[in-house]
Amino acid sequence: VFVNGPASLRQVFDTARARGDARFLVYEDERWSFDDVMRRVDALGSLLAVTYGVGKGDRVAIGMRNYPEWVVAFAAVTSIGAISVSLNAWWTDEELAWALDDCGAAVLIADRERIDRTHAAAAALGVRLLGVRLGDDPSGHRAGVDRWDEVLPLGAPLPEVVIAPDDDATILYTSGTTGRPKGAVSTHRAVTQALMGYSCRAAVDRLRRGPGAPPLTTEPAFILIVPLFHVTGSIPVMLGCFASGVKLVIMYKWDPERALELIERERVTNFVGVPTQSWDLLQSPRFAQFDTSSLVSVGGGGAPAPPELVRRVSSSFAKASPSIGYGMTETNAYGPQNGGADYLTHPTSTGRATPILEVEIRDDAGEPVPVGERGEIWFKGPNLIRGYWNRPDATAETLVNGWLRTGDIGRIDDEGFVYVEDRAKDMALRGGENVYCAEVEAAIYEHPAVHEAAVFGVPHERLGEEVAAVVVPLSGATVSADDLRDHVAARLAPYKVPSRIAVWHDPLPRNPAGKVLKRDLRASFDGGGHAAAGRAG
DSSP states (O other), X not given: OOTTSOSSHHHHHHGGGXXXXXXXXXXXXXXXXXXXXXXXXXXXXXXXXXXXXXXXXXXXXXXXXXXXXXXXXXXXXXXXXXXXXEOOTTOOXXXXXXXXXXXXXXXXXXXXXXXHHHHHHHHHHTOEEEEESOTTOGGGGOTTEEEHHHHOOTTOOOOOOOOOTTSEEEEEEEEETTEEEEXXXXXXXXXXXXXXXXXXXXXXXXXXXXXXXXXXXXXXXXXXXSOTTSHHIIIIIIIXXXXXXXXXXXXXXXXXXXXXHHHHXXXXXXXXXXXXXXXXXXXXXXGGGSOOXXXXXXXXXXXXXXXXXXXXXXXXXXXXXXXXXXXXXXXXXXXXXXXXXXXXXXXTOOBBOOTTOEEEEEOXXXXXXXXXXXXXXXXXXXXXXXXXXXXXXXXXXXXXXXXXEEEEEEEEOTTOOEEEEEXXXXXXXXXXXXXXXXXXXXXXXXXXXXXXXXXXXXXXXXXXXXXXXXEEEOTTOOOOHHXXXXXXXXXXXXXXXXXXXXXXXXXXXXXXXXXXXXXXXXXXXXXXXXXXXXXXX
């Protein structure tokens, strides 16, 4: 571990107080200084602790799109020793209600759309609602909803709380392999050590540039193009900027043309997202109309980047180098990273480990394999989650003697470069979003006309993978792909809804043990994700 790292996130946020009027957050035409942010952090911390009675270990959920108030809420909640629970803004009413109940939230801080989706559930569960940017819409004046701009006690001091490194800090929900999501719980130490790890990697990269490398003449500035409720948006991007005093340009939602405008206007230096977003940027018809010369790094993680994308990034920007990282919610997004010259010479690798991270490739028995051989990738480091919220079974399955089983299959070469080649988990990776097939199958099986269903990922040029399903109706019943999509959309977030659905009239192929042969089903779909002729109805 980094022995001199911050003991808590509160210590990280306290460093921002010395930055004063320096610009921190840019959202549309709003510009928030560090002072602006910290005044609101103190006020919200006071409101939560003094008025709402939130104490150490209590859960405060955040449910909103990318707004400056998300950043304030996260900092305030963790600064008073409470646990910040990130809710996926794309979730349906049912999914949001389930998560509020699962984590036992005392308070939900949410924008208007999430207030609308959760109002009934919050009332039933006794969750206090604090609304952000409610506007003049009548729904923003619901009974039992406090309005941020009316109740925030600006000028109030942040309550004094002693926070230990092993106190819980965050819960981020990650899709479950057997249905409902799992709440990944991180301590203050895990999050702050991940931040130190990123800082270490940046320092190493600066040293490797050498004394003859041209200086970086533009002040660092990140653009936030991924959701704050995801680990990438909240830890390496948002918290990384908070800790290092770097300007953060917030996008409400992804739009490549708007991103290009902001990159030029705000002189953005770092673009961190999923490969899909890098493709979108490069393939925008207006790409050449904007000045992107400020960019020094373009990349991110969440999915493998094809070698052609690495080449295109390297050749399309004046100074930007391609980069990629391999992290998970369970690692606070921290893991092997690849960039610069290493990425050009090893374009299919996710990079090498760093001082606080151990990586091993193990066989089915959990034993390390020789260099170059394939197996499951295991991680160990102080940045790992402590477990899953109220899920000792899932915790024991994933965390073994201090090591994290990633569920990914890969290898390490003799230079230490890690290659991710397959997945052991039954999962589709759609534009950086994990979609666990069992959860989608469970939703499909709720349809009264369905006899069998299998869900899996199929290749997609832009998204990496898209979600596909093969469904067999009950004898005598009929069901269409559109019916099934509407059925799933009413139960799950939009990104989980299969975009390709084939209705079959033959039984699904199974092995002697009765397991559906999804590899065979996947092979029956052509490159466009359509089921082979003769089997589909």
